[in-house]
Amino acid sequence: MDTKNAGSHSDRRGFFKKALTMVITGVLAVVPLSAGLLVLLDPWRRRATAGGAVKVTSLAALPDDGVPRKFPVLANRTDAWNKYTNVPVGAVYLRRTGEKVQALNVACPHAGCFVDFSPEKGDFLCPCHNSSFTVDGKVANASSPSPRSLDGLEVEVRPDGGVWVVFQNFQAGRPDRVPLA
Ligand code: FES
DSSP states (O other): OOOOOOOOHHHHHHHHHHHHHHHHHHHHHHHHHHHHHHHHHHHHHHHOOOOEEEEEEEGSSSSSSSOOOEEEEEEEEEEESEEEEEEEEEEEEEEETTTTEEEEBOOOTTOBBBOEEEEEEETTEETTTOOEEEEOOOOOOOOOOSSOOEEEEEEEOOSSSEEEOOOOOOSSSSSOOBBOO
């Protein structure tokens, strides 16, 4: 056998062995690293949300005059790594007529500024680009840039008189309501 050829075969075998060893070592190193990253990043896979109904006020504290009043919404919130209790997640206008309560998200559907209610004019006005809304949340005039009415929210008056709202924010700038996480 040609000794030069035998040497070259042996070199190639050595090279492939080394390459295979490096690949296996790399895979073994990456698998636990990926598993560790998944555990570390796991909180990102959980949704941060106020979630469910939150108590906003009581019926007794809400005058029966059909005038909207603004309330902060506090809820528990979970972000990537922490859980917070009773933090502000938004605000609502509540409007009581008899035993009926209407809830509107204060965020303007145009770009998310908070609207103000004017008791003198009897409507909502957005300070950012002048969208206006009727007392029950509908777009008040055709020149308003808001693409939809104020976002109504599910509201429930519980037997103990607590007023609970299913709080939700929605994407601004579009005519349909797309919930934000
Ligand atoms: S954000 Fe309200 S009109 Fe633009």
